[in-house]
Amino acid sequence: MNFRHLKYFVATAESGQVSRAATLLSISQSSVTGAIRDLEAELGATLFQRSAQGMELTEAGREFLASAHEILEKLDEASKLTRRHSTVTGVISLAATYTVLGYFLPYHLDRLAHLYPGLEIRLSELNRESIEEGLLSNRFDMAVVLTSNLNNPELDSETLLRSSRRLWVPNNHRFLRKGKGKASFKEISEEEYIMLTIDEAAHTTMKYWSGTSYQPKVRLRTSSLEAVRSMIANGQGITILSDMVYRPWSLEGKRIGTVTTEREIPSMDVGLAWRPGIEFSRPVAVLADYFRQCYTLPQTPFSLPRS
CATH class of the missing domain: 1.10.10.10 (Winged helix-like DNA-binding domain superfamily/Winged helix DNA-binding domain)
Incomplete structure (x- = not known):
């Protein structure tokens, strides 16, 4: 072992x-x-x-x-x-969206605290529009965002992680029993659909649905991922969301399954964004290098990038 x-x-x-x-x-x-x-x-x-x-x-x-x-x-x-801790010190003003802060950053913030104890990361949770404005006005040094949602050509960005989107269904759903393993948008449109709204999820959903001849039969719109999980686990609907936010169990302990779709769905991409033309301070450069090393080199969950 x-x-x-x-x-x-x-x-x-x-x-x-x-x-x-x-x-x-x-x-x-x-x-x-x-x-x-x-x-x-x-x-x-x-x-x-x-x-x-x-x-x-x-x-x-x-x-x-x-x-x-x-x-x-x-x-x-x-x-x-x-571990030999780095002597780098300084303050970083970092912005993040709801999904990134909840499902991506905490693990990395813990690692950064151990590796660079002299860094102070001042974190702000905001929506995409506010983050874009804050970067351009120099209120934030950098942001960790859903780069697939970025909409401002004046910003520079770098994608670190691409998270596939799949169909979430209750554990006993017919899509899991059908054998072929993939669901068509026609079949999905016949089911009750639970629409997540946080971080522009509803807007993104409708963008890839618009490439089909069908529309989701929305039963509920909610900003709560736990509500989405519970509704699906209890057989009240289905949804399409990314692997990054997927968990196989609802709060009630009921299992949620996933199914791939016949039509390819754009991934949910996570990465860094910043105002172009600026020279990174040493702390900000260290932060950027940390994330690049995590996602360009094979890492184990308990190894840290070099100081």
Whole structure:
């Protein structure tokens, strides 16, 4: 058993699918399945029940997940004791949108705090329009945003992560049982649709629906992702959202499945934005380099970019 086995197992358990775990880890699906197979052989236990809906933890798998989390946390704590912290100091005014702040930044903010304890990141949550205006007026040094939503040609940006969008359905939905594994927009249009509105999600949704001959049958518009999850898990509708915000369980503990669509859907892209023509201060350059290293070099969840 090694670190790779644990890392791949946890990613698969939390994402519910080998394909999604492979995407999150930036590795091949065969690497994930091979690691899980080796781990099960070493433990002498079946950790997952495989099905068309994905990977469901067995009782042994649920018990081992708790142990795997504990081991990885201990490894992380041990590695922090020997890290050489950077002496870079300074203040960064950083803006972020709701989705980025909730589902992308927290993990990185923790890593940055350990790696660069002398950096003070002053964070502001705003909508895209306010962030664009704040960058151009020099109120913010940089922003972490959905670059796929950026609409101002006066800004420079760099995409770090492209998150695929899939159809979310309740665990017993007919789309999961149909066999072919992909849903058409005609089929989706016949279902009740739960429309997320936060971070221009509704506007983005209608843009890719406009390329079809169909319209979603919207039952509810909401800014709450947890409401979306609960409605879907309880069979009250379906939706299309990105893998970055996907979780396989609702708050009630009911499972949510995903299905790919026959028609390709644009990804939700996350990245950096800044006012062009400015010379980055040392702290801002360090922040930008940190993110570039995270998403241009293979990283484990517990390794940090070089100081």
